[in-house]
Amino acid sequence: MAALSLSRKKNSSRNAGVERKNLITVCRFSVKTLIDRSCFETIDDSAPEFLNFASILEQILSHRLKGQLTWFGYESPRSFWDYIRVACSKVPHSCICSIENMENVSSSRAKGRAWIRVALMEKRLSEYITAALRDYKTTRRFYDDGAIVLGEEANMLAGMLLGLNAIDFSFCLKGEGLDGSFPAVIDYTPYLKFTQSSESISSDEEELRTLGSSGSESSTPENIGPPFIMDENSWYNKCKRVEQKYRLALEQKGYLEELVRLREVQLSDSVSQNKLLLQRIKDLDMNHKLEKEQLEYIIVELQDQLKSFQSLGHLSADASLSQISFDPGQSQDENGKHDSSHLSEGKEETPSLLGLCGSLTSVASYKSLASLKSSECLASPTTEMTSPGLTPS
Structure with a gap:
């Protein structure tokens, strides 16, 4: 442990x-x-x-x-x-x-x-x-x-x-x-190009060439012997360096593949979100159009109601004017009431006028009756009986 x-x-x-x-x-x-x-x-x-x-x-x-x-x-x-x-x-x-x-x-x-x-x-x-x-x-x-x-x-x-x-x-x-x-x-992607410079690439190519040349020379029977045993350690070191660089390149490749996979997932998510947003925009547009049509219908209906109310107001005003013009009795009564009220007010203010009007009317009536009797000479039973030259039968 x-x-x-x-x-x-x-x-x-x-x-x-x-x-x-x-x-x-x-x-x-x-x-x-x-x-x-x-x-x-x-x-x-x-x-x-x-x-x-x-x-x-x-x-x-x-x-x-x-x-x-x-x-x-x-x-x-x-x-x-x-x-x-x-x-x-x-x-x-x-x-x-x-x-x-x-x-x-x-x-x-x-x-x-x-x-x-x-x-x-x-x-x-x-x-x-x-x-x-x-x-x-x-x-x-x-x-x-x-x-x-x-x-x-x-x-x-x-x-x-x-x-x-x-x-x-x-x-x-x-x-x-x-x-x-x-x-x-x-984001490590922009810096991957700094992992290997031109010198390292040239050294890799030289090592691969030396490995290939050494392999081809070792395959010939002339090079079989002590030099092959002496260079075994250097070959091993070169192979290890190439293997390390290969693993490094492989790790970078895996990182790039993982990065591409993540970008694909993000792209698919963004595409799905875009579709949802477009559908939502369409739904909102449809709801907007429906609401607009409903509001237009309501406005038209309110305008019709307002016109009907205005026409009813004109008709009621005309009817009241015609009723007033075609009812003279009511107007006369109203005028008489107004006159009587004024007279009553005048009488209350000057009570002596009543006696004066009464005396004038009595004198006029008396004079008219006297003139009527004198002008028409109406016969009466009393005059007939008292008239001279006429004797009752």
Whole structure:
């Protein structure tokens, strides 16, 4: 058991060393690609070389980062911004306070990504990293043993980043690249071409030629003897080197095949999502058309009802006017009522007029009766009996 645990520790330490070396190597490649890209165009958030570099630097600064202990003894994950904020607080004229007070950036990981962009635009990324690495107590407090920032690779990292000061960066601090919910993913595909240079390829070809020539010479009976035994070790070493390079190429081939498979899966998912979105758009368009037709029908119906109400109002007004014009008695009664009311009011105001009107009417009637009697000379029995010359029979 002790031997097994010891071998596991050795394997883990060896894997950690390989991981550190690979991250530093890939970071050097990314810096080189950024410098090459800057010769032709300005580097911004849309450049894939910058996105890959930012992911690599984020993973380097997050390598074996300690978690934050809570009151209950649990360890919660922590971002590299917590380390940078403390370690670079004494840097003169730093951007730490401005990034800490940014309103549109809330999470710790998003603030760390904003710091990388601001430091690159200020051409001070190497200065910040150097100042943070000099504060060894803070670095030791935030990172576990075996971290890149605690090893010899940290000095290489600071010198590597110094070449980025020659590049003019232009970033927007409100884009999707600052979203702290997505992890930093490194794409190793652009850096596979750096695994073998022209010298290594020529050396491989020479080794294959020597192996082929040695094999063909050894097949002849002239070369059978001590030289064959003396060169056996060199042949074995050459075969081992070729085998290692073949395995490396095979691993790269497997990585590329896996990458192609993942891209195919993503493509199929995107195609299915596109179909669902198109179907949803069609359904929404159909519902929109139906709602539009219903609203148009409702508008037409309301317009008809409004017209009918207006026609009914005109008819009722005409009917009331005609009723008033064809009912004179009512108007006379109303006028008489008004006149009587006025008269009553006048009588109340002048009560002596009543007697005056009565006397005038009595005098007129008396005079008319007297004139009627005198003009018509009506005969009466009394006059007949009292008239002279006539005797009763």
